[in-house]
Amino acid sequence: xxxxxxxxxxxxxxxxxxxxxxxxxxxxxxxxxxxxxxxxxxxxxxxxxxxxxxxxxxxxxxxxxxxxxxxxxxxxxxxxxxxxxxxxxxxxxxxxxxxxxxxxxxxxxxxxxxxxxxxxxxxxxxxxxxxxxxxxxxxxxxxxxxxxxxxxxxxxxxxxxxxxxxxxxxxxxxxxxxxxxxxxxxxxxxxxxxxxxxxxx
Amino acid sequence: xxxxxxxxxxxxxxxxxxxxxxxxxxxxxxxxxxxxxxxxxxxxxxxxxxxxxxxxxxxxxxxxxxxxxxxxxxxxxxxxxxxxxxxxxxxxxxxxxxxxxxxxxxxxxxxxxxxxxxxxxxxxxxxxxxxxxxxxxxxxxxxxxxxxxxxxxxxxxxxxxxxxxxxxxxxxxxxxxxxxxxxxxxxxxxxxxxxxxxxxx
DNA sequence: GTCTATAGATCGATAGAC
DNA sequence: GTCTATCGATCTATAGAC
Numbered sequence: 001x002x003x004x005x006x007x008x009x010x011x012x013x014x015x016x017x018x019x020x021x022x023x024x025x026x027x028x029x030x031x032x033x034x035x036x037x038x039x040x041x042x043x044x045x046x047x048x049x050x051x052x053x054x055x056x057x058x059x060x061x062x063x064x065x066x067x068x069x070x071x072x073x074x075x076x077x078x079x080x081x082x083x084x085x086x087x088x089x090x091x092x093x094x095x096x097x098x099x100x101x102x103x104x105x106x107x108x109x110x111x112x113x114x115x116x117x118x119x120x121x122x123x124x125x126x127x128x129x130x131x132x133x134x135x136x137x138x139x140x141x142x143x144x145x146x147x148x149x150x151x152x153x154x155x156x157x158x159x160x161x162x163x164x165x166x167x168x169x170x171x172x173x174x175x176x177x178x179x180x181x182x183x184x185x186x187x188x189x190x191x192x193x194x195x196x197x198x199x200x201x
Numbered sequence: 202x203x204x205x206x207x208x209x210x211x212x213x214x215x216x217x218x219x220x221x222x223x224x225x226x227x228x229x230x231x232x233x234x235x236x237x238x239x240x241x242x243x244x245x246x247x248x249x250x251x252x253x254x255x256x257x258x259x260x261x262x263x264x265x266x267x268x269x270x271x272x273x274x275x276x277x278x279x280x281x282x283x284x285x286x287x288x289x290x291x292x293x294x295x296x297x298x299x300x301x302x303x304x305x306x307x308x309x310x311x312x313x314x315x316x317x318x319x320x321x322x323x324x325x326x327x328x329x330x331x332x333x334x335x336x337x338x339x340x341x342x343x344x345x346x347x348x349x350x351x352x353x354x355x356x357x358x359x360x361x362x363x364x365x366x367x368x369x370x371x372x373x374x375x376x377x378x379x380x381x382x383x384x385x386x387x388x389x390x391x392x393x394x395x396x397x398x399x400x401x402x
Numbered sequence: 403g404t405c406t407a408t409a410g411a412t413c414g415a416t417a418g419a420c
Numbered sequence: 421g422t423c424t425a426t427c428g429a430t431c432t433a434t435a436g437a438c
Contacts, residue, residue, distance in 0.1 A: 016421090032315065034236035038414060048423050053415065107318065113374065114233065114315030117308065120376045127377040135381060155383070155391035162367025163360040170363075173314065175321045176328040180336060182356070190356035194395050217403095239432060249405050254433065 020045040020052055024066050029107040033063055033115050063115075067122045070108055076134035076161075079141045084148060084196055087141065088160070092188045095164045099172055106173055135161060148196070156195060163191055221246040221253055225267050230308040234264055234316050264316075268323045271309055277335035280342045285349060285397055288342065289361070293389045296365045300373055307374055336362060349397070357396060364392055 023045030027036040038059055042049040056062040077094040080087050099106040116123035135157050142153035150156050167187055170176040224246030228237040239260055243250040257263040278295040281288050300307040317324035336358050343354035351357050368388055371377040 030318070032233065032235055034233055035319075037412075039412080049414090050416075050424085051422055054421070059414065110314060110318060113311060113370070116375050117231070117311060118236075123375040124377070124380055127371065127375050127380050131371060131375075131377065132381045151394070152387065152391045155388050156395070158368065158371075158383070158388065159360070159364040159392055159395065162365075162371075163363035165367050165370075166363025167359065169314070169366075170328065170332060170359075174317050174324040174328050174332075176325070176332065179325055179328050180333045182359070186353065187356050187359065190353045191360055193352070194357070194360065238430075240430085250432090251406085251434075252404055255403070260432070 014055075016047060016051065017055055020047060020055055020062070021066055021069060024062055025070070025104070028063060028066060029104055029111055032111060033059075033118070038062075063119070064122060067112070067119075067125060071125050071129040074102075074105060074108065074130055076130055077137075079137045081141070084145055085192065088192055088195065089188060091138065091160075092164055092191065095161070096168060096184055096188070099168060106168075110173060150195075160191065160195060163187075215256075217246075217248060217252065218256055221248060221256055221263070222267055222270060225263055226271070226305070229264060229267060230305055230312055233312065234260075234319070239263075264320070265323060268313070268320075268326060272326050272330040275303075275306060275309065275331055277331055278338075280338045282342070285346055286393065289393055289396065290389060292339065292361075293365055293392065296362070297369060297385055297389070300369060307369075311374060351396075361392065361396060364388075 020041070023043075024036075024041045026044055027041050036059075038049055038052060041062070042052045045052070052062065056065060077091050077098070079091055082090075112123055112126045135154070138157040138161060139154040142148060142150055142157055167182075167184075170180070171182070221242070224244075225237075225242045227245055228242050237260075239250055239253060242263070243253045246253070253263065257266060278292050278299070280292055283291075313324055313327045336355070339358040339362060340355040343349060343351050343358055368383075368385075371381070372383070
């Protein structure tokens with residue numbers, strides 16, 4: 001903001017670097033990897049194309065840097081230490097609200113899936129930084145609640161999260177809302193019923 | 202196969218048409234929409250580029266025609282009329298084996314998700330022709346098995362299918378197998394336990 | 403009908419001025 | 421460091437020969 005630039009050790013995140021990544025994010029999230037041009041990235045970031053290439057080796061390097069940054073920032077959901085009916089419903093609603101509160105997240109997931117064939121290690125970055133921690137948090141919670149008597153908390157955690165992600169995938173990402181509509185609460189109710197009212201034989 | 206071409210009314214599916222679509226399929230499924238060039242489509246189909254444009258108006262038209270065809274051919278899974286432990290396990294294993302038996306299917310789902318932002322109506326074609334019938338078949342089965350006493354068969358069907366799709370998405374499509382491994386049977390066992398051993402309070 | 407050849411635009415990446 | 425200008429390749433789509 002200030003015109004006089006304060007003494008800023010170059011260890012900090014560069015200003016232009018952030019500008020470029022910001023512009024790159026909008027382009028890649030909207031048009032995908034192949035559909036994004038370095039010209040538009042430069043224009044969107046308010047710099048010249050040569051400047052982009054002075055900060056990133058090539059298009060792949062820029063894309064990888066962007067995915068790394070987004071994968072570090074985003075958090076799927078958190079689990080509060082309350083009784084299951086409260087905590088699990090909160091997890092479900094957090095997940096289902098995620099695309100409303102941060103609409104870029106839906107596009108980010110779409111982008112990762114779209115490029116998971118051509119950039120397998122970027123998909124693995126997503127799994128490692130976002131999906132895995134989420135599964136582990138929920139697994140830990142389910143295991144800690146002994147009253148649930150779950151024989152396999154990790155499998156149940158995957159079922160819980162997976163069915164919610166699929167719901168979002170079908171209704172929002174693939175625009176299935178109008179074709180196979182279902183109220184959010186109705187789905188969550190049945191999911192909670194399955195996990196909570198289930199006792200091993 | 203025969204050299205002498207039999208009298209074939211042009212109402213039937215054209216030969217060149219099929220060649221082009223076949224070539225287009227390999228290219229689009231591998232490289233996505235923006236990453237596919239009409240030159241390569243033509244080369245892969247064994248025709249010239251001008252011929253491609255004589256059969257399809259433009260790149261978007263070709264892509265739409267391909268998705269329409271694939272969405273009509275593919276079938277998610279079928280439900281046999283056996284007792285739940287048998288029928289549901291068969292559904293689960295059919296779904297999880299789908300990508301092994303027809304590896305193009307994984308790429309097809311990836312492509313649909315990848316382009317669901319730019320081609321929403323093609324995603325809806327997928328939902329209408331593939332996802333919705335699958336959900337409806339399983340819903341009908343779950344509702345017909347009164348011993349399950351499921352209060353909301355459709356929601357349960359979505360949970361069942363969704364958790365399986367997510368498993369495939371994470372383990373195979375996003376290459377999460379090595380990062381968060383889980384045996385297929387262990388996951389299916391827990392999913393069946395949830396659905397089968399659950400009685401309403 | 404199907405081809406070759408090519409137009410016109412845009413791509414990723416770089417050279418050279420400042 | 422950042423810019424403008426540009427290269428060679430590749431893109432979608434079409435014109436014109438056969």
